[in-house]
Amino acid sequence: MRLPRVEDVEALLPRPESFDDSRRGPATASRVGTALGVAFGICFLTGMWSHLQYEAPTWAPIGPAPRDLYRVTQGLHVATGIASVPLLLVKLWTVYPRLFLRPPRGARRLLVEGLERLSIAVLVAGAIFLLSTGLLNIAQWYPWAFSFRRTHEALAWVTIGALLVHVAVKLPVVREGFSVRPDPGRRQVLGASALAVAAVTLLTAGQTVPWLRRVSVLAVRDGEGPQGLPINRTARAAGVDPDAVGDAFRLEVVSGERAVSLTRDDLARLPQRTHRLTIACVEGWSRSALWTGVAVRDLVALVGADPSSTVRVTSLQRRGAFGTSELPADFVADAQTLLALELDGTTLDLDHGYPCRVIAPNRPGVLQTKWVTRLEVVT
Ligand SMILES: Nc1nc2c(c(=O)[nH]1)N[C@H]1C(S)=C(S)[C@@H](COP(=O)(O)O)O[C@H]1N2
Numbered sequence: 399m400r401l402p403r404v405e406d407v408e409a410l411l412p413r414p415e416s417f418d419d420s421r422r423g424p425a426t427a428s429r430v431g432t433a434l435g436v437a438f439g440i441c442f443l444t445g446m447w448s449h450l451q452y453e454a455p456t457w458a459p460i461g462p463a464p465r466d467l468y469r470v471t472q473g474l475h476v477a478t479g480i481a482s483v484p485l486l487l488v489k490l491w492t493v494y495p496r497l498f499l500r501p502p503r504g505a506r507r508l509l510v511e512g513l514e515r516l517s518i519a520v521l522v523a524g525a526i527f528l529l530s531t532g533l534l535n536i537a538q539w540y541p542w543a544f545s546f547r548r549t550h551e552a553l554a555w556v557t558i559g560a561l562l563v564h565v566a567v568k569l570p571v572v573r574e575g576f577s578v579r580p581d582p583g584r585r586q587v588l589g590a591s592a593l594a595v596a597a598v599t600l601l602t603a604g605q606t607v608p609w610l611r612r613v614s615v616l617a618v619r620d621g622e623g624p625q626g627l628p629i630n631r632t633a634r635a636a637g638v639d640p641d642a643v644g645d646a647f648r649l650e651v652v653s654g655e656r657a658v659s660l661t662r663d664d665l666a667r668l669p670q671r672t673h674r675l676t677i678a679c680v681e682g683w684s685r686s687a688l689w690t691g692v693a694v695r696d697l698v699a700l701v702g703a704d705p706s707s708t709v710r711v712t713s714l715q716r717r718g719a720f721g722t723s724e725l726p727a728d729f730v731a732d733a734q735t736l737l738a739l740e741l742d743g744t745t746l747d748l749d750h751g752y753p754c755r756v757i758a759p760n761r762p763g764v765l766q767t768k769w770v771t772r773l774e775v776v777t
């Protein structure tokens with residue numbers, strides 16, 4: 399028996415010409431690709447903006463105003479990510495016959511084309527990784543051991559780099575694609591893509607756009623929960639000891655040597671403020687409500703601290719992440735930054751953070767710490 403030769407194997411592989419090309423080609427690829435590039439660009443910028451919230455670097459203009467900025471940027475991040483899914487599928491469909499292009503002859507061309515192919519491989523793999531981990535994160539399912547946030551961020555840099563290379567290399571083809579008017583077959587592909595984007599957006603955006611709530615049957619948080627507000631993690635899931643929130647509960651406010659210890663009744667006797675504030679979860683859902691409680695700046699004043707101090711927040715949570723957070727100075731200085739006792743006029747539900755929780759303007763939901771038991775001035 400003779401071993402098959404390379405030519406025999408190659409003869410079995412299709413060639414780009416073997417595919418029906420009547421709906422593919424630059425006219426479709428450049429239009430779908432541009433839409434995908436714009437969606438990815440917005441998703442990248444809003445995603446990086448979100449990562450900055452955790453670090454709050456001094457050079458970034460992150461403060462309590464505008465109060466709903468994070469709600470908008472994170473809503474856009476998740477919406478553009480979801481819209482990218484059908485766009486990526488169509489884009490891959492328009493170009494995948496090119497996978498079967500034969501390598502060119504000549505070392506130079508081989509090298510250049512090889513590098514370009516490599517950048518596309520990185521781009522496609524990165525995009526698939528970002529979109530699938532993003533979707534799983536929305537579903538709060540983490541079937542992996544790595545840190546979602548760190549990995550999602552690192553791969554976003556790699557992917558956006560590959561995207562820029564791809565756009566630079568393909569610019570002439572994109573120009574050519576836009577210069578031809580798509581024929582009816584191609585217009586059908588473009589129309590179906592637009593329809594798919596509209597459908598996935600309408601089916602999910604209600605998690606942050608109030609008037610779409612009834613339409614968005616695929617939204618992960620349907621807007622229901624105690625006191626009409628969704629819950630991201632229950633007290634039980636966070637391992638909050640029911641005894642610790644009863645009569646034994648104390649809020650410690652500490653600044654250097656000075657400390658006060660307050661019961662929940664003590665908190666309720668302090669001057670109360672009510673503000674309409676938003677929970678804007680990094681997973682894309684958001685809801686605003688009327689919150690009533692004590693301004694954090696009034697609490698730190700009890701231990702003689704300046705209203706513009708950074709405050710470390712600790713909760714009664716014993717399981718999982720997000721049990722602590724840090725309130726930067728300009729959030730503490732803002733009188734709307736509350737340690738809330740009530741939601742929409744009734745006592746905070748245990749799952750919303752009873753006895754008290756942080757709620758501040760323009761702040762990612764993950765930092766709106768529930769079941770607070772300690773505020774410590776750190777600067
Ligand atoms: N202690 C603690 N606080 C927490 C969390 C948590 O897991 N533990 N989750 C945060 C997240 S991710 C969000 S979106 C909001 C949601 O608040 P809610 O459950 O009252 O809607 O709470 C935040 N506060």
Ligand SMILES: [Mo]
Nearest residue numbers: 679680763764
């Ligand atoms: Mo969240």
